Amino acid sequence: MVLKPYEKYVLDNGIPVYTVASNEQDTLQLELVFPAGSWYETESLVASATNFLMKNGTSKHSALEINEQIEYYGAYLNRASHHENATYTLHSLTKHVEKLLPTLAEVVLDPAFPEEELAIYKQNMKQRLVVSLQKCDFVANRFIDKYLFGEFHPYGRVSSMEAYDALQTEDLKAFYRKQYSFNNCRIFMAGNLPANIIPLLNQYFGSSEWNGRNELIRPDLPILPAEEKKHRIFNDENGVQGAVRIARPFPNRYHPDFPKMLVLNTIFGGYFGSRLMSNIREDKGYTYGIYSHIYNFRQSSALNIQTEAGRDVCEATVEEVYKEMLQLQQVPVPEDELLLVRNYMIGSILGDLDGAFRVIQRWKNLILNELDENYFYNNIQTIKTISAAELQMLAQRYYNKEDFYELVVI
């Protein structure tokens, strides 16, 4: 298996541009990434509000005019804000990209944050929150992260009516100027790229030191996990299902156990044939689906088992999850199951690298985490060679019931 290499260009002002070209289709993807996630905010929700509202008005054009311009060409300009990074991503037909770049540049370099737009945003986000808070899975996700990281850490902090009410345009503007600076911008591109794309990017993004230079420092932040491990919450007395979450802290991706855990987690609850799925869905019928996840957070990760189960079988589901952990601690994974999981994981990585859009996604994750292709190839090597004995040791290290937070929200 080969990870198709990227090409790297550097704009006149130093912005790196990573590209994976492919000419089979007439489409392209252009993504600008900034260290502007919730990690860097000092007031809750400022990062996501800033990211969202950059598109809703510049000094020259209203939100409507911007949307008109993008949508006229059938393009999509999506924004997203995560824990670490925030992005602006343009998807368009190659033939239209030249006409779209001025709008993209305006949104990224010259947002105005109109008061009116912020007011509408606050109102609509609060409405959305009040609906989500009725859902047991949404509520459970908030609580489990709070238990794992503490409510003051960016990984455990959650949205609230008060936090929306407190948003001020001045805070958004300040956050924007600080985090969306040219020297922290990285560009990732894939698909059918026009021959003059680099000169074009230079023209719109490469010619000046926009928003000035901001040298970021990013110290780790203190994690304050909850003391009490076992929680039961009633959110809806008539609920017919409960959201079950069983989670524990886990080292981040730089730890040697991380790639090994990817294999153990797959066996345990990472694919349709997993232990959890086979037992709790396919044998007992307690749920429509159950999965275990490894968070991809930068400072510190977590293992999290999640499912929505019938109200009267939630406790039985919790018990079965622990039974499956114990089984992995006590009995080595049979060779045929291990071979199946190796093949499944390799096949799914192969499928995941199909097409330039997916290849650049893989590179982006490596580059943003200061990793290179060796990390990718080492992971593949781990999948191919990890032994049943190593997996059992890993289970003994990380699948101890007493280390897990346990939550059911009905």
Next chain:
Amino acid sequence: MIHYNKFTLSNGLRVLVHEDNTTPMAVMNVMYDVGARDEDPSKTGFAHLFEHLMFGGSINIPEYDEPLQMAGGENNAYTTNDLTNYYISLPAENLETAFWLESDRMLSLAFSEKSLDVQRKVVSEEFKEHYINKPYGDVWHKMRELAYSTHPYRWMTIGKELSHIENASLDDVKSFFFKHYRPVNAILVVGGNVKTEKVRELAEKWFGDIASGDKYVRNLPQEPVQTGAHILDVKSKVPLDALYKAYHMYGRQDPRYYAADLVSDILSGGGSSRLHQVLVKEKKLFSNIDCYHFGSLDAGLLTIDGKLVKGVKMADAEAAVNEEIKKIQDTRVSERELEKVKNRVESMLAFEDMSLLNRANNLAFYELLGNAEQMNTEFENYQRVTAADLQEQAQLIFDEKNSNTIHYYAES
């Protein structure tokens, strides 16, 4: 332009091959011409429950998923009101594993009591997760009953009620299988790093001797033209009032379908669309509002669906929606606005075609409609739509007598 080759086995199984040597993967897509609309009204939800049972072991292969995962493959399936679709993606060198698995379950299922027993429970949990334990989760159940008096679109794919699923018997399962899951009612698409001649050979080898079965002749009761507005007021434990208005439109193969589809694109689907701009941004009556339809094969519903800003009266919100409807009925859209929604369709089709699985799925879908070639001419159908067509369809569809309205009130 999507290239493909097509042939039919002697048992009636249609096979399409889409070669793409830029990928290391292969996909197999098996579409069966059966959906929830083909169900007995007293046994709804069955087509979907049946889809689950397709993974419970077939006549010669006790476990479907294991050998596929061993071959580095992944799979899934979905059921709609119109059709049922199964798809596999795996490294191309293991393609034959997919043939082996899919042909065995077309040959016959294992019909295991245990599998039926478990999947009844799993589907019940799916029902609860998506339609009961969720604010506004029951609205489509109510809307279908309000809008359809006769056509089997009266019920959702998941079923009318939990008891129908709970009462399904193994005899129901068997007769459903031998009625619908026959080569003559199926379309097989193989795509990716494959060669047509090899696929032909494998198709003959694995599917060639499965008994053809009887062609299922669909004879569904058609919905009469609606002659008066239907209105339903609901009170429920939700935090916000919501408004739903659904109007009967056209089937997927009706030439007027394309204009109707573009009407929904004018009204909704982007930050510059009319409903969002006027009702969310300018008048601030809704926190979100959309216009959509499900692209159903028989005549579906063009639906406007929005949540009201707290404190806004239902009557005011509805009047404002009607005003937007009147605008699109009274005044032709500008050439630029028409161009915009056509550009959007062009772009959407291009992005859809990027994924190999989507291409295989779409080939099967258009073949089910009548001819896979339509996949390559679909955009022309949109390009032909004029501003006058669009206005005419807005007038016909958004007729008050053709409307079905749910006022969904929050219990205070």
